[in-house]
Amino acid sequence: MFNLVLFGPPGSGKGTQSENIVNTYNLQHISTGDLLRDEVSRHTPLGTEAKKYMDQGLLVPDEVVIGMISGKIDDTPDARGFVFDGFPRTRPQAEALDKLLEFKQTQIHLVLALDVPEPELVKRLLGRGATSGRSDDNEEIIAKRIKEYHSKTQPVADYYNEHGKLENIVGDHSIPDTFKTLTKHINKYLLPVT
Ligand code: B4P
Numbered sequence: 001m002f003n004l005v006l007f008g009p010p011g012s013g014k015g016t017q018s019e020n021i022v023n024t025y026n027l028q029h030i031s032t033g034d035l036l037r038d039e040v041s042r043h044t045p046l047g048t049e050a051k052k053y054m055d056q057g058l059l060v061p062d063e064v065v066i067g068m069i070s071g072k073i074d075d076t077p078d079a080r081g082f083v084f085d086g087f088p089r090t091r092p093q094a095e096a097l098d099k100l101l102e103f104k105q106t107q108i109h110l111v112l113a114l115d116v117p118e119p120e121l122v123k124r125l126l127g128r129g130a131t132s133g134r135s136d137d138n139e140e141i142i143a144k145r146i147k148e149y150h151s152k153t154q155p156v157a158d159y160y161n162e163h164g165k166l167e168n169i170v171g172d173h174s175i176p177d178t179f180k181t182l183t184k185h186i187n188k189y190l191l192p193v194t
Helices: 014-025 032-041 045-054 062-075 091-103 118-132 139-162 175-186
Strands: 002-007 028-031 081-085 110-115 166-170
Touching: 002 014, 002 139, 014 028, 014 081, 014 175, 028 032, 028 062, 032 045, 032 062, 032 081, 045 062, 062 091, 091 139, 110 139, 110 175, 118 139, 139 166, 166 175
Parallel strands: 002 081, 002 110, 028 081, 110 166
Antiparallel strands: none
């Protein structure tokens, strides 16, 4: 089994690149953003709680997100591996994921961190907001998300760096060029199936 974390600030392209990666390597995609948006659209109690945070550009509480992930991993016991997209986003989430995977006798093998300058992030998120109907479609919420990223999520990169698993990737090249760079790192662990 091969498990990858795709890491980066809001709008760095985690969702975009995850799609390409799971198709190329036949991995399971776990996006906490997608899972939360699904809960919101179905008006579940979890979704109603999560929406309060998401609409303000804040992270959803750790216990909510960690509970969701555990069930999702159990759904596909025969997976070739997982791409964790947008998770972990806090150090407690990273520690919980390590414990969960250890219990399942596996681990995170590689963390690829997309590095994109802030003005480009804002531009992309405004562009996505114009068509997606997502709540982070204005500069005030985007600024809050980036602040939240620096205070709570950036320490996750330090955590994986301490464990020798982090690779930094230039993320402001074109989508295909960025993908090519990502595959160079993944190919050291796993061969493409397509
Ligand atoms: P997410 O759904 O994870 O998404 P994101 O960070 O906004 O964007 P991503 O990096 O995936 O960028 P994308 O590919 O779309 O988070 C949403 C919210 O959910 C969070 O704010 C939080 O409240 C909550 N949440 C999620 N996970 C959580 C957790 N673990 N704990 C707590 N809360 C959690 O790319 C953005 C745009 O750029 C797109 O339009 C794309 O087409 C474009 N783009 C991508 N790559 C490009 C490139 N190379 N060049 C030009 N454009 C590019």
